[in-house]
Amino acid sequence: MSWVTAVWSMNAAACLTLSGFYFAVWCKQRQTPMYLVFSCSAIAAAAISVFELWMLNSTTVDQYEQLVRWIHVPTWVLTLSFVAFVRLYLHAGRLWLVWSIYALRTVVLIVNFIFPVGINFTAVTDIRQFSWGGQMVSVPVGTQNPWGLLSTISLLLLLIFSVDAAITVWRSGDRRRALLIGGSMIFGAILAWHVPLVIWGVIDVPFFLGFTYTAIVATMGYELSNDLARVAGLARELEISEKRLNLAADSADLGMWEWDIARDEIWITDKGRALLGFDPSERINRDRFLSVMHPEDRDSVLQTLENSMRAGAQYESEYRMMLPNGQLRWMTGRGHVEFNRNGQPVRMRGASLDITKRKQAEDQFRLVVEAAPSAMIMVNTEGQIALVNTQAEAVFGYSREELIGHPLEMLVPERFGSHHMDYRHGYFGDARARPMGAGRELFGLRKDGSEVPIEIGLNPIHTSEGLFVLASVIDISERKQAELDAARRRNEMAHLSRVTTLGELSGSLAHELNLPLGSILSNAQAAQRILANGDANLPEVREILGDIVSEDKRAAEVIRRLRLWLKKGEVQQHPVRINKVVQDVLKLIRSDLINQQVTVHTELARNLPTVTGDPVQLQQVLVNLMVNACDAMADCNAPERRLLIRTAIEDGSSAVIVSVTDCGGSIPEKKMEEIFEPFFTTKEKGMGLGLSVCRTIIAAHRGKLWATNNADRGATLHFILPVMASDKASVTTNNGIG
Numbered sequence: 001m002s003w004v005t006a007v008w009s010m011n012a013a014a015c016l017t018l019s020g021f022y023f024a025v026w027c028k029q030r031q032t033p034m035y036l037v038f039s040c041s042a043i044a045a046a047a048i049s050v051f052e053l054w055m056l057n058s059t060t061v062d063q064y065e066q067l068v069r070w071i072h073v074p075t076w077v078l079t080l081s082f083v084a085f086v087r088l089y090l091h092a093g094r095l096w097l098v099w100s101i102y103a104l105r106t107v108v109l110i111v112n113f114i115f116p117v118g119i120n121f122t123a124v125t126d127i128r129q130f131s132w133g134g135q136m137v138s139v140p141v142g143t144q145n146p147w148g149l150l151s152t153i154s155l156l157l158l159l160i161f162s163v164d165a166a167i168t169v170w171r172s173g174d175r176r177r178a179l180l181i182g183g184s185m186i187f188g189a190i191l192a193w194h195v196p197l198v199i200w201g202v203i204d205v206p207f208f209l210g211f212t213y214t215a216i217v218a219t220m221g222y223e224l225s226n227d228l229a230r231v232a233g234l235a236r237e238l239e240i241s242e243k244r245l246n247l248a249a250d251s252a253d254l255g256m257w258e259w260d261i262a263r264d265e266i267w268i269t270d271k272g273r274a275l276l277g278f279d280p281s282e283r284i285n286r287d288r289f290l291s292v293m294h295p296e297d298r299d300s301v302l303q304t305l306e307n308s309m310r311a312g313a314q315y316e317s318e319y320r321m322m323l324p325n326g327q328l329r330w331m332t333g334r335g336h337v338e339f340n341r342n343g344q345p346v347r348m349r350g351a352s353l354d355i356t357k358r359k360q361a362e363d364q365f366r367l368v369v370e371a372a373p374s375a376m377i378m379v380n381t382e383g384q385i386a387l388v389n390t391q392a393e394a395v396f397g398y399s400r401e402e403l404i405g406h407p408l409e410m411l412v413p414e415r416f417g418s419h420h421m422d423y424r425h426g427y428f429g430d431a432r433a434r435p436m437g438a439g440r441e442l443f444g445l446r447k448d449g450s451e452v453p454i455e456i457g458l459n460p461i462h463t464s465e466g467l468f469v470l471a472s473v474i475d476i477s478e479r480k481q482a483e484l485d486a487a488r489r490r491n492e493m494a495h496l497s498r499v500t501t502l503g504e505l506s507g508s509l510a511h512e513l514n515l516p517l518g519s520i521l522s523n524a525q526a527a528q529r530i531l532a533n534g535d536a537n538l539p540e541v542r543e544i545l546g547d548i549v550s551e552d553k554r555a556a557e558v559i560r561r562l563r564l565w566l567k568k569g570e571v572q573q574h575p576v577r578i579n580k581v582v583q584d585v586l587k588l589i590r591s592d593l594i595n596q597q598v599t600v601h602t603e604l605a606r607n608l609p610t611v612t613g614d615p616v617q618l619q620q621v622l623v624n625l626m627v628n629a630c631d632a633m634a635d636c637n638a639p640e641r642r643l644l645i646r647t648a649i650e651d652g653s654s655a656v657i658v659s660v661t662d663c664g665g666s667i668p669e670k671k672m673e674e675i676f677e678p679f680f681t682t683k684e685k686g687m688g689l690g691l692s693v694c695r696t697i698i699a700a701h702r703g704k705l706w707a708t709n710n711a712d713r714g715a716t717l718h719f720i721l722p723v724m725a726s727d728k729a730s731v732t733t734n735n736g737i738g
């Protein structure tokens with residue numbers, strides 16, 4: 001056998017071996033068409049080698065014509081599979097070039113079989129033989145077919161395609177592949193030009209197209225074998241990491257599972273089987289799985305499953321499994337569904353975790369919350385109520401079902417609604433245990449629309465499901481009521497003491513006036529008797545009248561002394577900050593104001609100079625004026641009951657003025673002074689002493705008290721007090737400079 005025959009045959013055999021090997025690989029991995037494409041390339045390269053050997057040994061023109069025509073079949077297969085391989089393996093090469101090459105090469109094949117001799121020659125006239133490497137080889141001699149140009153163009157397109165793909169791969173950073181596969185294809189496309197050169201008689205070499213293609217196929221095969229080796233390595237690593245994962249899952253009490261939906265087969269790790277109470281070897285399907293699930297949980301799990309299979313949503317559910325020993329185990333399952341190309345669910349993978357301990361802890365937590373003496377409400381970050389206890393139901397009048405899952409704002413009176421939402425957001429931003437709304441009156445909204453005064457303590461709770469806040473709510477209605485009762489009792493005491501004072505006053509008045517009045521009466525009766533007798537003794541009558549006048553003067557003196565006693569009032573001299581007095585009084589009667597639903601506004605001037613006097617007496621004055629103002633507004637609607645307390649500097653900084661303005665009824669103009677007289681009252685149970693006493697106190701402080709009607713409605717009571725001497729000096733100086 002000649003060495004040419006031996007070498008060309010060996011080349012074909014090598015290609016066939018490669019083809020066979022990768023065909024076998026493709027049979028195992030049908031989802032990877034690349035292996036089939038490669039196998040086709042290799043078989044085509046082998047066929048080309050065989051055809052070439054045949055041509056080199058050919059002796060008749062007829063035989064040559066047949067071979068030249070039929071070699072186009074493996075060439076067509078080779079070109080198509082090379083291009084497909086580049087696209088599939090390198091993900092490179094322009095699509096329009098792919099289709100152009102496919103179309104042109106197919107046209108070449110068709111034209112090749114239309115012409116009698118083929119696309120290369122119109123006729124093969126002779127066979128030229130020459131010696132090469134000591135062996136005689138044959139090449140054809142004939143007239144060229146102009147259609148052969150199509151074959152040349154398709155070769156040119158293949159070259160362009162290869163260069164373009166190699167550049168793309170190079171740019172993407174994979175230079176080795178660009179050099180190996182792209183480079184070998186470019187090299188092969190260039191070397192293919194030896195065929196026309198041999199036919200035209202330019203060079204005398206045997207056809208070696210088969211070797212060129214074998215080189216390309218070998219390069220591709222080398223790359224594929226690298227990939228195979230890498231895949232094998234990855235599979236090994238995967239196996240190891242799977243083992244590690246299983247180990248970790250086992251130690252975390254995690255059972256992994258996979259459900260083949262079409263075959264209804266569930267695979268579960270050994271740990272999972274143990275957790276769910278299945279036998280290590282028993283076959284598990286959907287019905288078997290559901291059979292050991294607590295009947296109360298089945299519907300919800302099935303619903304979640306259905307939802308995941310329909311919408312592709314993440315599967316997540318909590319359920320109880322009934323173990324063979326009769327115990328219940330709480331599990332949580334999470335997984336996802338895999339769909340085929342038609343959108344049918346085919347597989348579901350996931351993991352199940354034993355959460356019995358967590359559930360027990362949650363139950364204990366619930367018991368603790370339930371046993372708490374105050375109302376407890378747990379809220380999530382969205383402001384939804386997650387948990388309440390019986391006390392909460394009692395305080396707000398809602399049932400548990402009406403509260404859970406609903407927004408917390410349903411328990412907040414409308415006027416606090418938006419503030420409350422902002423407060424809640426703020427709290428979750430800096431969640432820590434603290435009382436809510438320090439210093440403010442808090443109210444809750446009951447189901448019947450009434451409001452309940454409450455105190456709230458907030459505690460953040462960090463759970464596996466995120467951050468919650470646990471609010472402990474104390475109903476302080478009873479305490480408030482007790483405070484109001486105490487205030488009422490205080491008022492009643494004050495009233496009683498006023499009545500007692502009045503009683504004492506009238507008692508002493510009666511006692512003091514009894515004597516002079518008795519004397520006046522007996523003198524007047526004596527005068528009447530004298531005049532009745534008709535013997536008028538004028539000097540005696542004059543004396544009697546003189547006695548009456550002096551007794552009357554005595555009575556007037558008694559009254560004057562009493563008024564003087566009232567006036568004197570023993571004013572203590574202390575420096576007094578009038579704003580402080582106002583604030584103290586507001587604190588003192590706060591509960592009365594709330595009780596009467598009166599809103600108070602203050603406009604207190606800053607840096608007021610101090611006045612001198614008795615703070616307690618000044619408090620009494622303010623209390624009296626405010627109580628009168630509240631009484632005057634008693635007939636108004638609750639939102640209109642507004643009280644304004646103002647303090648300001650008056651008289652060029654030498655006095656401080658305080659005014660109490662209400663929105664109640666006005667004072668008739670002609671009674672503007674009368675109201676300050678003792679015993680003047682328009683109230684059913686009034687004594688008419690308050691304003692007269694206030695005026696006496698203010699006068700004792702060298703001040704003035706008076707009343708005016710407001711422009712719109714209601715009245716204002718004003719009093720002015722002189723500034724303390726030292727403060728006056730400093731204020732004046734300041735003013736002088738300023």
Ligand code: ADP
Pocket residue numbers: 624628629632662664665666667675676680681682683685686687688689690691692714715716717
């Ligand atoms: P009493 O409060 O016991 O009636 P007062 O001397 O404090 O005694 O008040 C005398 C009267 O002055 C009241 O009955 C009322 O008619 C009138 N009065 C006092 N303050 C106001 C006010 N702010 N607005 C309207 N009338 C007032």
